[in-house]
Amino acid sequence: MSGVNELRIVGFLCNWCSYGGADAAGVGRLAQPTDLRIIRMPCSGRINPLFVARTLLSGADGVLVSGCHPRDCHYAEGNFYARRRLEVFKRLLPTLGIDPGRFEYTWVSASEGQRWQTVVTTFTEQIHRLGPMPRFSPGEACVAVLAESGG
Amino acid sequence: MKIGVFICHCGSNIAGTVDTAQVARTALEFPDVAFATDTMYACSEPGQEAIVQAIKDHGLDGVVVSSCTPLMHEPTFRRTVERAGLNRFMFEMANIREHVSWIGKDTEANTRKAAELTRMAVEKLRRNMPLFAKQFEVNKxxxxxxxxxxxxxxxxxxxxxxxxxxxxxxxxxxxxxxxxxxxxxxxxxxxxxxxxxxxxxxxxxxxxxxxxxxxxxxxxxxxxxxxxxxxxxAAYVDWAKCTGCGLCMEKCPSRKSLDRFNEGVGTTTAINIPFPQAIPKKAVIDPAFCLKLTKDKCGVCAKICPTQAIDFKQQxxxxxxxxxxxxxxxxYDLFDISKYGEYGAGKLPDVITGLQYERLLSASGPTGGHVQRPSDGREPKTVVFVQCVGSRDKSVDRPYCSGFCCMYTAKQVILTRDHIPDSTSYVFYMDIRAPGKMYDEFTRRAMEEYGARYVRGRVAMIYPKGDKYVVRGADTLMGTQVEVEADLVVLAAGAEAxxxxxxxxxxxxxxxxxxxxxxxxxxxxxxxxxxxxxxxxxxxxxxxxxxxxxxxxxxxxxxxxxxxFSKDKLENDPMIAAVDIRRCVGCGKCIQVCPFKAIKEVDFRGEPKAEVIETVCQGCGLCTATCPQGAIQLAHFTDNQILAEVNALCLA
The missing domain is CATH 3.50.50.60 (FAD/NAD(P)-binding domain)
Known part of the structure; x- marks a missing residue:
């Protein structure tokens, strides 16, 4: 079966820039890996970092967030909030036991179809290098922690 | 809830690499889906009618269309479901063309992806509520x-x-x-x-x-x-008093001011009205060259102005x-030709832009419409025009065609012959792009009637030789090198933002x-x-x-x-934020982050609460992501809906 090597990558894209950029990539027939599934958001500022955490803990292997370039937000300042929140969140990921390479945020405008193709291709390769996200059942996680602490 | 799902073929645009019938069959298994089918063109009249009919036949109360980007046809389908009596917000779209069929050729992977995106839309739609637009005043x-x-x-x-x-x-x-x-x-x-x-x-x-x-x-x-x-x-002139008489320009002793209107061909006075037909016809002082403003001397204009309009202190x-x-x-602005060092642009005085040449041709220009070389005022007998300077050239990051340069060069060729009948014009070009009404005929006139020598090829370099310039380039049709000794070189500088x-x-x-x-x-x-x-x-x-x-x-x-402006009131987009007053603790964080000042604090039984001003909210959702209580939710982008979409993709 083709595509069996697909990993689960979820994208949160702002409606005005990056979603349009992904459309532009499609209109330009710019080939991309098929792993990514895009969820449309009104603005990158709408993204609660906990969405990203929930997505990764629910079975995704990677999460990509993309919005308008800073200073070019459709709502004037939403992506500034996004940038601050997501940067802090990225640094928090190791604490959650998640490789920070599984999450990236970037800026792609509605005219940047080629840039979107590069972003998707690079991020998909990055996730494939990391492989599927390790999954533990809660019990296993406890055993793992106990084993590590020598108990 | 009864949901209908329509998977569009878009001719072969989608059906070429997505098994749409299979996606429709898969969709039938999604929760609340009562009807699913594939359709040739969902947006066509029969396609829309089929949706209306299915809503009536199956008693649907929500519709998902999997087709192109919602940025294109979401409004179209919202109107369709509205025609069938549904609220137009009981509709969701899955983008299986731009985001699926057009970016990959693997039918199996595409089909699976299309089904998952459709499932995501279904899960979102299951949590949609009917929404109603509010009206607001419009400043016309x-x-x-x-x-x-x-x-x-x-x-x-x-x-x-x-x-x-x-x-x-x-x-x-x-x-x-x-x-x-x-x-x-x-x-x-x-x-x-x-x-x-x-x-x-x-x-x-x-x-x-x-x-x-x-x-x-x-x-x-x-x-x-x-x-x-x-x-x-600051104009340093009170425009309410200035009559545009131009007396100040006659008397101003500072005559070295950059002549912006004439594209830097020649200089002008520090106090200036750019051209006779200026609107508004008012004088402006260039503070970099005015003797009063730079050295606190002169002030002649203030003395002679009949209406005392000069105001050196204007802010x-x-x-x-x-x-x-x-x-x-x-x-637009013109491409900076000095980036072409090999053309001597910016250094050699008689290598100029097309717009500068336009000023030399103009009767109201610095030379009164007599074509003269900027360096020595001599009338040029051989003029070389170079096309695509800052257009269609990746090496200067201008890969696009500026569109109008072929045409204005042809015009300048014709005008040159009119001004100087014994002159010869050469045009170095890549391709002649003349796709407008009477445009190609026009360029042909320049060649055939006005005898301009069109040479197909790029110019490699321009260098001075005596009081002339040697223009060296290729003639790609003849397969030879060409050298022309020119008196004047006009570069067709491309347009940039x-x-x-x-x-x-x-x-x-x-x-x-x-x-x-x-x-x-x-x-x-x-x-x-x-x-x-x-x-x-x-x-x-x-x-x-x-x-x-x-x-x-x-x-x-x-x-x-x-x-x-033909409507007295505009309708807002009702996908806006709303506060659950029971969960709101009145912290005011949403008020701080809202870029539109669309949230205000209200008093509710002695407690502060947030309230959204519905016609001001633009639906960005910043407040929703900020609220520590989850009390303010953006309609159709609620936390629950987004997480339902996540679950549809990850857990299903």
Missing amino acids: RVLVVGGGVAGIQAALDCADGGREVVLVERESTIGGKMAKLDKTFPTVDCSSCVLGPKMVDVAQHPKITVHALSEIEDVKGFVGNFEIAIRRK EALFTEQVGAVIAATG SQGAGKLAEKLRISYDKYGFFLESHPKLRPVETNTAGVYLAGSCQGPKDIPASVAQGSAAAAKVLAL
Whole structure:
């Protein structure tokens, strides 16, 4: 079966820039890996970092967030909030036991179809290098922690 | 809930690489899906009718269409479900064309992806609520940014349609690039005879206010209710008193001021009215060259001005205008030819731009319409024109065609022969692009009737030899090297986005491409609209274009504004935030982050609570992501809906 090597990558894209950029990539027939599934958001500022955490803990292997370039937000300042929140969140990921390479945020405008193709291709390769996200059942996680602490 | 799912073939656009029938079969297994089918063209009339019919036949109360991007046809299908009696927000779209079928050829992977995106849309729709638009007042004034021919046309059409227009222009006069042209192609009409009367109409129109020497400082608000902060630069002349008599220009002893209107060909006086037909016809002092302002000497203009209009202490002013719509018409600037070092551009005095040559040809130009070399004033007998300088050249990051240079070069060739009958013109070109009405005929006239020597090939270098320049290039049709000894070289400098265009776009919250040209909402369906409601585009700010196209866009943008203003009230997009008063703790964080001041604090039984002003909220969802209680939720982008989409993708 083709595509069996697909990993689960979820994208949160702002409606005005990056979603349009992904459309532009499609209109330009710019080939991309098929792993990514895009969820449309009104603005990158709408993204609660906990969405990203929930997505990764629910079975995704990677999460990509993309919005308008800073200073070019459709709502004037939403992506500034996004940038601050997501940067802090990225640094928090190791604490959650998640490789920070599984999450990236970037800026792609509605005219940047080629840039979107590069972003998707690079991020998909990055996730494939990391492989599927390790999954533990809660019990296993406890055993793992106990084993590590020598108990 | 009963959901109907429609998987569009889009001819072979989707069906070519997605098994749409399979996606429809899979969709039947999704929760609440009562009906699923594939359809040839969902957006066509029979396609839409089939949706209406299915809603009636199966008693559906929500519809998912999996087809193209929602940015294109979401409004279309919202109207379709509304026709069948549903609320238009009981509809969701899955993008299986731009995001699936067009970016991969693996049918199996595409089919699975299309099914998953459809499932995501179904899960979202299951949590949709019917929404109803609210009405709000619209300010029926329009702001036009840029007073070139596109902005002038837009302003006149809006004003003739009965709307008040505020026209803001960066320079001290409107007219833009067209005012600098001598003649226009393909009719060889006098440019100022075409544009001049229009400029006078602007000045005399009771509904148009012109703010020259002004720039947009800040933009607040949204469609129907923009608040525009405008900065007027200091002219050092009280324009209320200035009559434009020009006496000051005659007496000003500082004659070395950069002549911006004449594109730096020659110099002008420190106090200046750019050209005789200027609108407004008011003097401006160049503070870099005025002896009074630089050395506190002179002041002759103040002494002789019959109306005492000179004001050396004038400061720039900041003021606001309230408008309901904005037309951006900021035009273009010329590519900086000095980046072509091999052409000696910027160093060799007789290597000039097409626009500088235009000033040499113009009867109101610095030479009175006599073509003279800038270096020694001699009449050139051999003129070489070089096309595509800063166009179609990846090495200078200008891969696009500027569109109008082939035509204006042909015009300049014809005019050169008219001015200097015993002259010879050479044109080095890559391709002749003349796709307009009477355009190709025009370029042929330049070659056949006016005897211009068109050489197909790039110029490699230009260097001085005696008082002439050697232009060395290739003739790719003959397969030979060519050397021409020229008296004057005219570079057809390409068009690029107007200086500061990016900054204006950021203020207007519209998108622009990597070259700074503003992005239209859709190249074919919405060519003069932007993705920001109430902001429209006209002329070269959207991409290089010639005068006929700029004027057409100016009128088109005006038509859009007049249509917008034809309603007394506008309807908001009801996908806005709402506060659950039981969960709100009145912390006020949402009030702080809202970019539109759309949330206010209200008192509810002695407790502070947040409340959304429904017609002001623009639906960005910043507050929703900020609220620590999850008390403020953006309709159709609630936490629950987004997490349901996540679950549809990850857990299913």
